[in-house]
Amino acid sequence: MDNLTEKIVSSEPVYDGKLISLRVDHVELPNGERSMREIVQHPGAVAIVPLLDDDVFLVRQYRLAANTITLEIPAGTLSRGEEPDRAAERELQEEIGYRPGKLTRLGGEYTAPGYTTEYIHLYLAEDLIHSRLAMDDDEFLDIVRLPFSEALRQVEAGEIDDGKTIAALLLVARRLGR
Amino acid sequence: MDNLTEKIVSSEPVYDGKLISLRVDHVELPNGERSMREIVQHPGAVAIVPLLDDDVFLVRQYRLAANTITLEIPAGTLSRGEEPDRAAERELQEEIGYRPGKLTRLGGEYTAPGYTTEYIHLYLAEDLIHSRLAMDDDEFLDIVRLPFSEALRQVEAGEIDDGKTIAALLLVARRLGR
Numbered sequence: 509m510d511n512l513t514e515k516i517v518s519s520e521p522v523y524d525g526k527l528i529s530l531r532v533d534h535v536e537l538p539n540g541e542r543s544m545r546e547i548v549q550h551p552g553a554v555a556i557v558p559l560l561d562d563d564v565f566l567v568r569q570y571r572l573a574a575n576t577i578t579l580e581i582p583a584g585t586l587s588r589g590e591e592p593d594r595a596a597e598r599e600l601q602e603e604i605g606y607r608p609g610k611l612t613r614l615g616g617e618y619t620a621p622g623y624t625t626e627y628i629h630l631y632l633a634e635d636l637i638h639s640r641l642a643m644d645d646d647e648f649l650d651i652v653r654l655p656f657s658e659a660l661r662q663v664e665a666g667e668i669d670d671g672k673t674i675a676a677l678l679l680v681a682r683r684l685g686r
Numbered sequence: 687m688d689n690l691t692e693k694i695v696s697s698e699p700v701y702d703g704k705l706i707s708l709r710v711d712h713v714e715l716p717n718g719e720r721s722m723r724e725i726v727q728h729p730g731a732v733a734i735v736p737l738l739d740d741d742v743f744l745v746r747q748y749r750l751a752a753n754t755i756t757l758e759i760p761a762g763t764l765s766r767g768e769e770p771d772r773a774a775e776r777e778l779q780e781e782i783g784y785r786p787g788k789l790t791r792l793g794g795e796y797t798a799p800g801y802t803t804e805y806i807h808l809y810l811a812e813d814l815i816h817s818r819l820a821m822d823d824d825e826f827l828d829i830v831r832l833p834f835s836e837a838l839r840q841v842e843a844g845e846i847d848d849g850k851t852i853a854a855l856l857l858v859a860r861r862l863g864r
Binding site: 510511512513514516522523525526527528530532533535537538539541543544545546547548550568569570571572573574577578580585614615616617618619620621622623624625626627628645646648649650663664665666669670671672674675678679681682683 | 688689690691692694700701703704705706708710711713715716717719721722723724725726728746747748749750751752755756758763792793794795796797798799800801802803804805806823824826827828841842843844847848849850852853856857859860861
């Protein structure tokens with residue numbers, strides 16, 4: 509055992525829900541002491557930066573947890589057993605009505621590894637082709653098309669404040685030398 | 687009411703824990719239908735990019751939720767009633783043993799607004815001065831000092847996969863024209 513790893517001694521399921529579950533783990537710390545960790549279990553997600561000409565598509569959504577309307581890149585939860593690439597193609601068709609002719613993986617991120625298992629696979633989608641799939645019944649959003657440079661301005665100004673959106677737009681900016 | 691906002695009809699507390707709480711909200715959707723939202727309540731956090739000469743300080747930590755050791759910028763949860771700027775100064779002294787002579791706000795981010803209230807205030811810390819505060823009893827980490835350009839390379843290569851770390855390092859890179 510290295511000087512950092514914690515070992516689970518026992519694990520209590522607390523809640524098993526629709527999107528997330530919650531468990532409480534009792535752990536042995538690297539120094540032999542005990543502590544507890546609250547762990548949200550999440551199936552993982554995909555998020556996509558869709559570029560068309562020099563524009564990017566974002567979505568405006570009400571987020572109850574933030575109690576605000578956010579501007580985010582299209583994203584969604586992985587279905588059971590679904591490959592991330594397929595999920596990215598599906599979410600893009602559901603949320604903005606395009607499928608990617610070219611899909612490039614940008615890496616990925618743990619959203620909050622202190623307490624949630626969620627990992628988001630990040631993508632760049634180009635060569636977009638019109639194609640629409642029906643959205644989830646309980647999902648409502650507005651599509652916003654704006655110049656990529658304006659989206660970057662909003663990130664730098666702190667006007668866009670969704671974590672995955674900041675990370676993915678800036679990763680694309682570096683890749684494109686923007 | 688706009689065409690996006692959801693209205694809470696009733697709210698059930700599920701769990702009230704050490705770091706997080708969980709509630710289930712029953713909501714009225716914009717179309718009048720009902721749905722439910724699982725909401726993790728989190729006190730909020732700070733995360734800091736500490737620069738010294740041309741280096742950045744990161745921390746290696748075991749993250750049980752990710753079941754891996756991550757490389758992250760110093761960060762921590764807000765104490766009750768604590769101002770984010772004070773929390774940033776405190777966390778920096780606890781985690782890397784410096785306090786900032788100059789602290790600049792970079793904005794902030796919702797880590798996963800689909801289900802958690804967590805908002806992280808992001809900072810750039812410069813003009814670092816040696817000053818150490820004791821860490822939490824159950825926190826174990828290694829300090830890693832590396833050139834800022836190497837940290838950026840690791841972000842672009844997908845080797846750094848913590849969301850706030852990707853966002854904050856790239857925001858600093860843009861600010862510094864790097």
